[in-house]
Amino acid sequence: MSALRVLVGCKRVIDYAVRVRVKPDKTGVFTDGVKHSMNPFDEIAMEEAIRMKEKKLASEIIVVSCGPIQCQETLRTALAMGGDRAIHVQVDGKEYEGLQPFHVSKILAKIAQEEKVDLLILGKQAIDDDCNQTGQMTAAILDWPQATFASKVEIDNGSLKVLREIDGGLENIKVKLPAVVTTDLRLNEPRYATLPNIMKAKKKPLTTKKPSDYAVDISPRQEVLSVEDPPVREAGQKVESVEQLVQKLRDAGLIVS
């Protein structure tokens, strides 16, 4: 089989090192002036695609991001890592707040068809909304096989051998291409974009699209009622002895007597 055309999803999320703050009106979290970066699982997806290209198993890497104009920075990073061209599907403001995996997967599916890709690599989830749905939904819409939570991917003559991380162990599966893969943490260690490559990335093509270009309706299908801080951890107590500890746990109904 000839080298693959790979599509990689790159979501722009609040940087994992940032302490997230909930807005006082509980409609969401503060994003203005907050450091953002590429979703770490998407970085892993990028790295996997680049390694395929370095081994000449992939011919072209297309990167895509849905969201506000700043997503272009995320896409430039992906291009600097080794992507060939980028598609930015611009969704702003209120519309972006209502954008769900349901919508994104439709857009991704459309792009995958238009670009005639053989492989779609996505992160298993985004670290902001933790949905863990986009890969699965996209596979369903395309009616392609899916290999989620991948921790090892090998291309084998028109199909993929994928090692999956599942509850309590690992699973080996084989899927036919075209397929959707979602990445788990241990798949690889993504590279740093080097400064010369960041400069070169500026010259790589980046196309801007709208959801309507793909005939996708992005009107929200769910309403966020409120976003709240996790409960503050209560102060602990010190006990003198094991007996006392057991007693306390028993009193709290945490162990049966």
Added chain:
Amino acid sequence: MKMLRQFISLGTCNVSATGIRHGIRKELLIITHQRNVSGVPASADRLEDKPAHTQHGKFEILQQKPVTNKPFAKDLFLGKFDKTVLVYPEISDRGELAELNQMVQHIERYFTESLDSKSIDINAEISEDVMNHLGELGLFGQQIPQEYGGLGLNATKYARLAEITALDGSIAVTLAAHQAIGLKGILIAGNEAQKQKYLPKLATGEHIAAFCLTEPSSGSDAASIQTRAVPSEDGKTFHLTGGKIWISNGGIADIFTVFAKVNITAENGEKQDKVTAFIVERNFGGVTSGKPEDKLGIRGSNTCEVHFDNTPVPAENVLGEVGGGFKIAMNILNSGRFSMGSSGAGILKKLIGLTTEHAISRMQFGSKLCEFKLIKEKFAKMAVTTYAMESMAYLTAGIIDMYEKPDLSVEAAMVKIFSSEGCWMCVNECLQVLGGQGFMKSNPYERYLRDARILMIFEGTNEILRLYVSLTGLKHAGQELKELVGKLRDPLNNPRLVFLQLWNRLSGKVREKPKLTLRLNEEVHPSLKNQTDILEECTLQFQRMVEIILQRHGNKVVQEQLELKRLSDICIDLYAMTACIGRASRAYCLGLRNADHELLLTKAFCHEANARIQQNMTALREGKTKNNDDTYMAIAETMFQNKGYAAEHPLTVNW
């Protein structure tokens, strides 16, 4: 003193007639970022004002940069204030800014997440892995033009990255020794063949560069070096012999810029020893380096002796002209200093962040540290200093980027002085806030203190640079004021003029509060009017003081180091105020986040600066008998006679 004269005569004055029309400065800001991205003056052959082919295959008008600027700081000595400098520079091309931010984000991630600075400090070595990674990131060729494989960053972008690389002092010095001084000679003075031969490998870090000037008997007095280069009979080879000390990267470098004396015959037939710069490859033979020095700070940066024993250097490896090496050395050092401002700010922003966390969590006496006023004051002062440092650094970088051959060596020296001292002071204050935590090796804070200490010593000691700032300024002013000063110093022949000047002064024409005519306030947001008034008033006072000092001492001013120091300090404060006001005004007009805070920082800085300036003015006005200088000199004399502290022990009796 000989050296100081040389400083005055060699002060890289390249004020050319082609001064720029300052009205178009704003537009230039916009145009100049595309082309000629290196901070070093480009050679003339890269300049074209006709349409040229670009990589996109499209035609694009290449804008020629104006050759040089009206020297801002030097003109302050004449009371001339170039108001356009209050327009704070910016990168107006959004794409370029985004690209820069992306670079910053990536190296920041490496420096904060992967790099183990503690081990570098303890092992006193940067591992090969780390060096390789820095090379892959592209950090060794930041200012090398892209056609030679570098990133071709301009001064502004270089300064921005320096904020991050400064987070590890050892790496910062290694990188700076390589590109701010080690290979800079090739960029500034190298010919095309030398550039093509050496730059590509230096850009990737495959080759490391070092700058070899200092010798055991020649530190600040760089013109006194003993290393010799003797030309062969056929003139094709020089043989280099001598010993250099404290050379950063001395043990790891492949390429050295070496300064040595060559005996040449001047036009009048006299034989003279003149400093010449050479590009020396380690494998030319006869090059040995000593073992790495064990140091207080920047311990991972390799510093050692480098010896040249009859090292053969082909004549084509002379940098610039034979005998032109001293000027090259000064140009190299002058061109790199500005970035210490952003490096210092980078370190401080990080450390202030860490210290703030401590202050808002540590409880004593039932309150958090951050609730105590003594602690609050420390933080505020640190922010004010950092703000001024950062503002000066990017103002200077911004102006460098606008001109072919910027005249900014005085500004760069001022940035270096202010930021090295500000950095030391603030790191010290952070440690104070941290209490015992700051003193412990298990925390990173004490390393920052040790690393910061070198900044006041190398790249020109702060003492030498203070002399450089005021002497260069006075020389500039002296040329214009020569006639006036000459007549005033010759009262017998010009009694009328002297009388008039005296009368002016006594009758109050030269008032304490000079009349403000420059209208600086019109250049910035109205809420900064008080600050521009302070700035203008101080500038006019400064001008008058420069005249007084020149009249008082004439050429002998070179001996008056304490007065020179005060003039430099005033000039630094004037420049820093200018930078803060311009920046705060820009931030406020744009509505940047926390712009109000920037206004406060600027107000606080101008207040501090004004107080310092007035103190210096008073001391200068009073003269050395009244202002304690003579007393200090007498005390010092006695100490040197006694070889140390000369007061008797308090318990001594003499009966």
